[in-house]
Each structure stands twice: as C-alpha cells, then as structure tokens.
Amino acid sequence: MKAGENEEESLARESVAKIRAWAEKRKRATGGGSLPRLTIKFCGGCNPSIERGLLARIIREDLADLVRWVSAEEEVDLLVIIGGCLTACADRPEVKEKAAHCLAIAGPAISIIQRRENGYAKSTGGN
Numbered sequence: 246m247k248a249g250e251n252e253e254e255s256l257a258r259e260s261v262a263k264i265r266a267w268a269e270k271r272k273r274a275t276g277g278g279s280l281p282r283l284t285i286k287f288c289g290g291c292n293p294s295i296e297r298g299l300l301a302r303i304i305r306e307d308l309a310d311l312v313r314w315v316s317a318e319e320e321v322d323l324l325v326i327i328g329g330c331l332t333a334c335a336d337r338p339e340v341k342e343k344a345a346h347c348l349a350i351a352g353p354a355i356s357i358i359q360r361r362e363n364g365y366a367k368s369t370g371g372n
Contacts, residue, residue, distance in 0.1 A: 253296050257303035267358045280313040281322040293329025294352045
C-alpha cells in the first residue's frame with residue numbers, strides 16, 4: 246500500500262493494473278476492435294471488511310476510457326466480483342456463467358484473471 250492510500254484505493258490500483266494488462270493482451274489478440282465489456286458483481290455484504298462501493302467506483306472511474314460497462318445480466322468479457330471478506334460467497338460458478346474471464350476481489354485478496362474453461366481453471370497468465 247502506498248503512503249496515504251487506504252485499503253480500497255490500494256485494491257483498486259492493483260485490480261486496475263491487472264485489468265489494463267488483460268485488456269492490452271486482449272487487444273493484441275483480437276486486433277483492437279471493440280472495447281471489452283465488463284461488469285461488477287457484489288457479494289451480499291453480510292460481513293464486509295472493505296467498502297465495496299468505494300472500490301467499485303474507483304475501478305469504474307479508472308477504466309472509463311478502456312472498457313464498456315454493461316449490466317451483470319449480459320454476456321461479458323470480464324466479470325469483476327467484489328466480495329467484502331475472504332469468504333468470497335459471490336465467487337460461484339452460476340455467477341460467472343456469462344463471463345469469458347473473471348477477476349475476484351475477496352476482502353484484501355485479489356485473484357488472477359481467469360478464463361472460463363472447466364470452471365475457470367486456466368489463468369490468462371501474467372496477472
């Protein structure tokens with residue numbers, strides 16, 4: 246964590262860096278074209294150790310020029326799951342079924358970006 250930075254800002258910075266690297270890799274692989282479609286899904290908030298809304302707002306603002314934000318009901322290129330604690334109750338197969346890739350934030354922990362393949366078993370590498 247950088248000096249003067251709260252936990253949500255630190256998590257957002259790290260998440261945005263991973264998403265930007267993923268988006269750049271996707272852009273090279275697809276030849277540019279359209280902006281990737283992203284959405285954020287939240288846990289139920291029963292025991293949060295982080296301010297999920299603040300974290301989501303920072304991520305959305307920092308990626309506004311790079312992605313297209315869509316509804317969680319749509320097919321997406323990347324699903325960002327924000328869970329308030331390490332339980333990660335929202336990180337379930339049925340939540341991820343419409344996402345090509347997934348990044349999970351569970352309290353202070355951030356996953357690698359995983360590609361949908363046999364239950365998100367494969368990493369997209371470098372994230």
